[in-house]
Amino acid sequence: MDVTSVLFYVFSAILLISGLRVITAKNPVHAALFLVLAFINASCLWMMLGAEFLALTLILVYVGAVMVLFLFVVMMLDVDLEAIRKGFWKNFPLALVLGVVVLIEMLLVVLRNPLITTAVNADPATNISNSNKLGWVLYTQYSYPVELASMVLLLGLVVAVALTLRKSEKAAKYQNINKQVATDSKTRFTMVKMDSEVEDKGDAQ
Secondary structure (H helix, E strand, O other): OOHHHHHHHHHHHHHHHHHHHHHHOOOHHHHHHHHHHHHHHHHHHHHHOOOHHHHHHHHHHHHHHHHHHHHHHHHHHOOOHHHHHOOHHHHHHHHHHHHHHHHHHHHHHHHHOOOOOOOOOEOOOOOOEHHHHHHHHHOOOOHHHHHHHHHHHHHHHHHHHHHHOOOOOOOOOOOOHHHHHHOOOOOOOOOOOOOOOOOOHHHHO
């Protein structure tokens, strides 16, 4: 067994374990961190297959941006885990049936169309990498779908910020934009006069 095979099995094992921990971890922050670990190992597998564009995209986009947003949302929303877990066993049979159906579909796809284990890093004729080819196609032929996807991601970011700024029972301070705009130079600064106080020597001792 060569080094490449050993690395493949190591990355695959860590990917499977981290993916399992994503759905079994009780703490949502820990689940998000395990998902980051799964993304990193998946990118390593992509890099071994010669698809460096997909590997770097998985690291830069998902680990560097999406998962950071997930962590902020999970930590700021203050999710009530007990309320979410109340209906777990009630919906478990339906979730189990759907999981079995999805598993059967995946097995049918894999068995009828085996996975390709070889990838070409560059075209021998033109000596152009697949990253260059994908970038050229994305920003020429598929430029409008790329811009639409960026708008969807921007909308998701705005919604996440709006959810974190929702009114809650906790003691939180919020800005009143109307009062800030209505202020003038006379009401922004107020001079307060106070009588001088002399410290009592008896109290000081």
